[in-house]
Amino acid sequence: GENVEQHPSTLSVQEGDSAVIKCTYSDSASNYFPWYKQELGKGPQLIIDIRSNVGEKKDQRIAVTLNKTAKHFSLHITETQPEDSAVYFCAAHKPNSNYQLIWGAGTKLIIKP
Amino acid sequence: KAGVTQTPRYLIKTRGQQVTLSCSPISGHRSVSWYQQTPGQGLQFLFEYFSETQRNKGNFPGRFSGRQFSNSRSEMNVSTLELGDSALYLCASRAAGSYGYTFGSGTRLTVV
Numbered sequence: 001g002e003n004v005e006q007h008p009s010t011l012s013v014q015e016g017d018s019a020v021i022k023c024t025y026s027d028s029a030s031n032y033f034p035w036y037k038q039e040l041g042k043g044p045q046l047i048i049d050i051r052s053n054v055g056e057k058k059d060q061r062i063a064v065t066l067n068k069t070a071k072h073f074s075l076h077i078t079e080t081q082p083e084d085s086a087v088y089f090c091a092a093h094k095p096n097s098n099y100q101l102i103w104g105a106g107t108k109l110i111i112k113p
Numbered sequence: 114k115a116g117v118t119q120t121p122r123y124l125i126k127t128r129g130q131q132v133t134l135s136c137s138p139i140s141g142h143r144s145v146s147w148y149q150q151t152p153g154q155g156l157q158f159l160f161e162y163f164s165e166t167q168r169n170k171g172n173f174p175g176r177f178s179g180r181q182f183s184n185s186r187s188e189m190n191v192s193t194l195e196l197g198d199s200a201l202y203l204c205a206s207r208a209a210g211s212y213g214y215t216f217g218s219g220t221r222l223t224v225v
Contacts, residue, residue, distance in 0.1 A: 032212050043117070043203050043216030044156070089156060098161070099144070099212050100169050105155040 002027040002094045006104030014112050019080055021107045023090035024072040032093035033073045034101070035064060039086045048075070077109075085111045115140065117206050117217035125223045131192040134220045138185050138206030144168075145187040146214065147179060150201040159202075162187055163209075194224045 003026040013019045025033075031052040036044035050057045050064045050073065057064050061080075066073040077084055087108050091101040118137040126132050138145050146169075147159040158171035162181035179189040185206075191198055201221050205214040 034212065034214075036216075041218065043205070043218050045216065046213055049212070093212065098163070098168050099207065100158070100161065101212075101214070103156040103158075 002030060002092060002102045004090060004092050004102045004104045006090050006107055008107060009105065010108045010110070012110040012112060013080055015080055015082065017080055019075075019077045019084070019109055021075045021088055021090070021109070022072060023074070023092075023104050024070075025092040025102075026071070027092070027095050028068070028071060029095035030092040031095075033064070033066060034091050035062075035075045036089045036091070037086045038089065038106075044089055080109075080111050082111050082113065085109060117204055117215050119202075119204050119217035119220050121220060122218065123221045123223075125225060126194050128194055128196060128224055130194050131190065132194060132222060133188055133190045134202055134204075134222070136187045136189075136204030136206075136217060138187070138204075139208075139215055142206035142208050142215070143185055144207045144209065145181055145185065146205045146207075147187070147189050148203040148205065149173075150203055150219070151199075156203070159189065191222075196224050198222065199224045 006023045034049035037047045038044040063076045087106045089106050090104040094100040120135045144163045146161040149157045161169040165181045176192045181187045201219045203219045205216045207214045
């Protein structure tokens, strides 16, 4: 079945620097890839997503890239700020399911002042 | 509009007891999914309900069950609680035909 691997598990960057989190998926039929941000004491919140017919998508300081051939996608955060500190989850649509997502294990992003 | 509401926010139960958690989805959302979140295991999918029918199910024992009512509100029940059931239980709703899940803040269950 579909499997999603996420790296790194923890990422510490200096405020103002960029952060990159990577995920790989196993089923080439997956066609939707969201990223969620979970702040302390809250549920995950969708921050950006990409479909398989697009290679890159940007929204202000965040961007997602997708490489279908290699079956991996990445989250890029530029000019990191303290409020970016959170746990980030990637996910991939599970083919032949009713919109079910398969989740990565999460990345704890720490922004150092 | 109001978000996904989960009650209660915190629960402490004794091993062997049973517990019921509640989730009220965003108005108009007919799909409700439940997840278990533990520090070492990330987000583990429990089940999804759509229009009162269980549509998908994760790999959890039969002690975990759920249901959905005609107003789309959902409950999940865990019977014969074990220490390992201590976790944050998250509910997420989404509109029909959409991939976008909106999560509640979760119920923190502690089994002692």
